[in-house]
Amino acid sequence: MQIIDPLFSAREAAAALHVSLPTFWRRVADGTVPRPVKIGALSKWPQSEILAVIEAAKAKRVA
Known part of the structure; x- marks a missing residue:
């Protein structure tokens, strides 16, 4: 059985990252957030990609 990975809009992805929409697009442009899937x-x-961005940020924290 294949698990479906839900797709976020830019607004939903920005909300998940707790950033504004303009900041979200800046992060896409600078490569911090992956480029979108175009449909x-x-x-x-x-x-899963948005969650990976969060996990990467957590891994960069200084303990």
Whole structure:
């Protein structure tokens, strides 16, 4: 059985990261957040990729 990875809109992804939409797009531009999956004109991010951004930030913390 294949597990479906939900897709986030830019607004949903920004909310998950607790950043504004302009900051979210800056992070996409600088490579901190992966580029979107394009579905027609829509830009979507797999939930797993947004969670990976959070995990990467956690790993960079100084203990």
